[in-house]
Amino acid sequence: xxxxxxxxxxxxxxxxxxxxxxxxxxxxxxxxxxxxxxxxxxxxxxxxxxxxxxxxxxxxxxxxxxxxxxxxxxxxxxxxxxxxxxxxxxxxxxxxxxxxxxxxxxxxxxxxxxxxxxxxxxxxxxxxxxxxxxxxxxxxxxxxxxxxxxxxxxxxxxxxxxxxxxxxxxxxxxxxxxxxxxxxxxxxxxxxxxxxxxxxxxxxxxxxxxxxxxxxxxxxxxxxxxxxxx
Amino acid sequence: xxxxxxxxxxxxxxxxxxxxxxxxxxxxxxxxxxxxxxxxxxxxxxxxxxxxxxxxxxxxxxxxxxxxxxxxxxxxxxxxxxxxxxxxxxxxxxxxxxxxxxxxxxxxxxxxxxxxxxxxxxxxxxxxxxxxxxxxxxxxxxxxxxxxxxxxxxxxxxx
Numbered sequence: 065x066x067x068x069x070x071x072x073x074x075x076x077x078x079x080x081x082x083x084x085x086x087x088x089x090x091x092x093x094x095x096x097x098x099x100x101x102x103x104x105x106x107x108x109x110x111x112x113x114x115x116x117x118x119x120x121x122x123x124x125x126x127x128x129x130x131x132x133x134x135x136x137x138x139x140x141x142x143x144x145x146x147x148x149x150x151x152x153x154x155x156x157x158x159x160x161x162x163x164x165x166x167x168x169x170x171x172x173x174x175x176x177x178x179x180x181x182x183x184x185x186x187x188x189x190x191x192x193x194x195x196x197x198x199x200x201x202x203x204x205x206x207x208x209x210x211x212x213x214x215x216x217x218x219x220x221x222x223x224x225x226x227x228x229x230x231x232x233x234x235x236x237x238x239x240x241x242x243x244x245x246x247x248x249x250x251x252x253x254x255x256x257x258x259x260x261x262x263x264x265x266x267x268x269x270x271x272x273x274x275x276x277x278x279x280x281x282x283x284x285x286x287x288x289x290x291x292x293x294x
Numbered sequence: 295x296x297x298x299x300x301x302x303x304x305x306x307x308x309x310x311x312x313x314x315x316x317x318x319x320x321x322x323x324x325x326x327x328x329x330x331x332x333x334x335x336x337x338x339x340x341x342x343x344x345x346x347x348x349x350x351x352x353x354x355x356x357x358x359x360x361x362x363x364x365x366x367x368x369x370x371x372x373x374x375x376x377x378x379x380x381x382x383x384x385x386x387x388x389x390x391x392x393x394x395x396x397x398x399x400x401x402x403x404x405x406x407x408x409x410x411x412x413x414x415x416x417x418x419x420x421x422x423x424x425x426x427x428x429x430x431x432x433x434x435x436x437x438x439x440x441x442x443x444x445x446x447x448x449x450x451x452x453x
Contacts, residue, residue, distance in 0.1 A: 119381075123401045187310040201306040205379075208305075208352070209400050212379035225384040230304065230354050 097254075101284045105135050105256060108218065108287075109273075113258035115217025116210050116271055120260065123183070123209075128262050135256040143243035152238045154269075155207030155231035156245060159215065163226070163283060164276030165252055166245050167214060169207040170238060175267045176203050182265055200233055207231050210260075214271055242272065251277045297415070298324040298343045302333040302361065303350040303377070308400070312348055312377065315404040321411070329353045330361025337365050337372070344372075346411060348398075351378040351389065359392045366393030373418050375410050377402070 097105070117130040138146050154170035171179060180202040184191045189198055208231045219226040234241050246252045252274050260269040275283075299321050301312050309326045316323065324343045327333035330353055337344055347365065351358035358376060365372050375396035376389045386397055396414040398406055 119379075119401070122399075124403070183307065183311075186314060187307060188314045189307075189310050198306055198310070201308075205305045205307045205311075205400075209379045212381065212400075216381040219382040219384065223383070225382060225388070228352055228380070230352055 097281065097284065101287075102135070104284055104287045109135055109256040109258055111217050111221055112214035112256065112273060113260070113271070115215075116213040116258065116260060118217075119209050119213030120262070127264065128260060130258055130260045135254075137253045138242060138246055138255055139253055140243050140247040143246060144239040147237075147239035147242045149237045149239055151236070152241055152270075153203060153233070153235045154241075155204055155211065156234050156241070157208065157211045157215075157231045158229040159226060159275070160229055161225075161227040162276075163218075163279045165249060165274045165280075167211040167228075168234070168241065168245060168270075168272040168274070169210045170234070170241065170270045170272070171203070172268060175269065178265050179203065179206055179262075179267050179269075182267075204231050204233055207233075210269065210271060214258075214273060238270075245272075245274060249274070249276070253277055254280055296320060296322045297345040297411075298322060299411075300325050300327065300333060300336060300344045300347045302327040302330065302347060302353075302358065304328050304353045305350070308350065308377075312407070315402070315407040317404070320408075330356030330358055330364075333361050334364045334368070338368055341369055341372075346373040346375065346415065348375050348377045348407075349394070351376055351380050351385065359389055362389065362394050363392040371418065373414050375414055377407070 113130040117128045120128045136146070151173055152170040153173055153176045154168060157167045157169075159165055159167065177199070180199045181191050183202050183206060184194055184198070187202075194202075211231065212228065215226050215228055236244070242255075254275060254277050256273045258271045260271065261267070297320060299316060301309050301323055303309050303312065303326075313323055313326075324340065325336050327336055330349075332355070333347065333349070334356065337347070347362075349358045349362055353361075356364070358378065362374050362376070365374060370393075372393075374394050375398060376386075376394045377398045377400065379400040380386075381399045389397060395417065396410045398410045
C-alpha cells in the first residue's frame with residue numbers, strides 16, 4: 065500500500081512542521097483535568113472500545129479482544145516521544161460537530177493486509193486479484209466501521225448525535241500520524257487510545273480519539289464515573 | 295422476477311460487498327452510485343428500473359439523508375433502506391424522518407440485507423394496496439388486492 069494521505073506524507077518529511085501556538089495562560093489553565101476525572105476518561109474509553117469490539121464482532125471473524133491502552137495529552141512537538149516509529153496505515157475521521165476533533169483507526173501493515181483479505185472474502189472481488197485501490201477501499205471501510213462503533217457508543221450513551229465526516233486514509237509512522245492530526249486542529253491534544261486484537265487472524269488495531277479539548281473538558285465536567293453505563 | 299436495486303455508497307469495497315450479499319437470483323443491480331447526488335439524478339432518469347435503493351449515509355457529495363429526502367420528494371413510494379456504519383439512535387431517527395423505510399448497520403450479513411429488503415418491500419406493497427392510482431394509471435396498487443386494506447403497517451415499516 066502506498067502513502068495516500070498528502071497531509072501525512074508532507075508531514076513525514078518534516079517532523080516539526082505545523083506546530084500549534086502554545087495556549088495562553090488562561091487557556092492552559094482551562095486544560096487542566098481534575099484527577100478525579102481521569103476515571104471518567106478511562107470509562108469513556110472503555111465504552112468506546114466496547115462499541116468498536118461489538119461492531120468488529122459483527123464481521124463474524126471470531127473473537128475480538130479490546131483494551132484501553134492509555135489516555136493523555138500530546139502536542140505536535142512531543143508526539144515522537146509518546147508514540148512509536150512503526151509504520152501504520154488506516155483512517156482519520158473528522159468529527160465536524162461536538163465533541164469535535166478526530167478519530168484515528170490504525171493498523172500495522174501486515175494486520176491491514178490480513179484484515180483486507182478477510183473482508184474481501186465476503187465481497188464480489190477475488191482476493192487474489194483485487195488491486196491496491198480495492199485494498200485501500202476495504203481498509204477505509206473497516207476503519208469507518210470501527211470509528212463509527214466508538215463514536216456511536218458515545219452518542220447513544222449521551223443520547224446525542226455525533227456527526228462524522230467521510231474517512232481519509234493515512235499511512236506513516238504512528239507518531240507522525242498523531243503529530244499531523246494534532247497539528248491539524250486548533251485545540252487538540254487530549255487523547256484516548258484503545259487497542260484491539262483479533263487472535264484468530266493475528267490482526268492488531270489501535271483506535272485513538274482526539275476530541276476538541278475545551279468541548280471535551282466541558283463534557284468531562286458534567287460527568288461522574290458512576291453515571292457512565294457500559 | 296428479479297428486483298432492480300440501486301446501490302449508493304462511496305466505497306468501492308462496500309458496493310462490491312452489497313453486490314455479493316444480493317446475489318444473482320432475486321435481485322439485479324441496476325446501477326452503482328458513488329454519492330447521493332448521482333443517485334438522485336439516476337433515480338430521476340430511471341425510476342422505472344429501480345425497485346429499491348440501498349443508501350449509505352456518510353458521503354461527501356450529498357449525504358444519504360439528503361439524497362433519501364430528495365428521492366422521496368421525486369417519488370413518495372420509493373423504497374429506500376439505509377445501509378450504513380452509523381448506528382446512532384438519533385441518526386436513525388433522522389433517516390426515518392427523511393423517508394428511509396429500513397435501516398441496516400454495517401457490517402451486515404447477507405441474511406440481514408435480504409430480510410430488510412423483504413420487510414420493506416412487503417410493507418410497501420401493503421401500503422401501496424391502499425394507494426390511489428397515479429396520474430398515468432399504472433400505480434403501484436394492484437386492483438385485485440386494493441380491497442385488502444391494511445392501514446397500520448406504514449409506521450412499522452422501518453427496520
